[in-house]
Amino acid sequence: MRKPLIAGNWKMYKTPRESLAFLEAFLPMVEGHERDEIVLFPTMSSLGYVLDRIQGTNVRAGAQTMHWMNEGPYTGQTSPTMLASIRCTHVMLGHSERRIYAHETDDMVNWKLKAAFGHDLTPIVCVGETLDKRQTGLTEAVLRWQIACALNGVEREVASSLIIAYEPVWAIGTGSTATPSQVQEAHRIIRREVAERIGQELADSTRIIYGGSVKPENAGTIMSQPDIDGALVGGGSLDPETFSRIIKYPKA
Numbered sequence: 001m002r003k004p005l006i007a008g009n010w011k012m013y014k015t016p017r018e019s020l021a022f023l024e025a026f027l028p029m030v031e032g033h034e035r036d037e038i039v040l041f042p043t044m045s046s047l048g049y050v051l052d053r054i055q056g057t058n059v060r061a062g063a064q065t066m067h068w069m070n071e072g073p074y075t076g077q078t079s080p081t082m083l084a085s086i087r088c089t090h091v092m093l094g095h096s097e098r099r100i101y102a103h104e105t106d107d108m109v110n111w112k113l114k115a116a117f118g119h120d121l122t123p124i125v126c127v128g129e130t131l132d133k134r135q136t137g138l139t140e141a142v143l144r145w146q147i148a149c150a151l152n153g154v155e156r157e158v159a160s161s162l163i164i165a166y167e168p169v170w171a172i173g174t175g176s177t178a179t180p181s182q183v184q185e186a187h188r189i190i191r192r193e194v195a196e197r198i199g200q201e202l203a204d205s206t207r208i209i210y211g212g213s214v215k216p217e218n219a220g221t222i223m224s225q226p227d228i229d230g231a232l233v234g235g236g237s238l239d240p241e242t243f244s245r246i247i248k249y250p251k252a
């Protein structure tokens, strides 16, 4: 019922030329792959080129962030209207690197989420605890809080495209992957909180994906957990061959 989704977060890597070179190699490698949805998140400077190149393929692309307003005196920002106008389909919200380095707050994630729904952009809302919070037994509290804030005032009628990425901050770019049981437990907490906020039916159909040092070697184990509906891949998505091996994870 929940089609798995494998997303590649290119962070601040790849010029437009490098992005197109990636696609030349990558698109033939995943051609015809329908088991999983594939979405790339290039930098804003490459996004338009990538969107043009993937037209007619089985690959989609989105923005790594956006503002919640349609236009205005917000230097450096890109609006949901602007993304929609270049046929962008997805947007990532609240990635921990945005929360840490760009001081993105839970309120901003909430405003952005409402704006994404208002512009038919499929949102991937990122949540996850720091190592300190996990070690002090606060993982559940953090996850419930982040989900509750993100969904505050969101009407269930507009939220059917919601995707959540569970990304423990301590597992991002560190080589430490959360164990399948840690992820399974976190996803259970997230799904229950989504159900409380916008209803069980929507929670059951919401995809919850895992991010944090996913590699070709561990993708199959991660993807075989019943509550894991996909992966958000950072470092492992930068090389076409590595990313295509992740996408073709062996099915348990």
Ligand code: PEP
Pocket (backbone or CB within 6 Å): 009, 011, 167, 171, 172, 173, 174, 175, 211, 212, 213, 214, 232, 233, 234, 235, 236
């Ligand atoms: C990410 O950037 O969301 C991520 C999970 O990175 P990595 O796969 O490198 O840990």
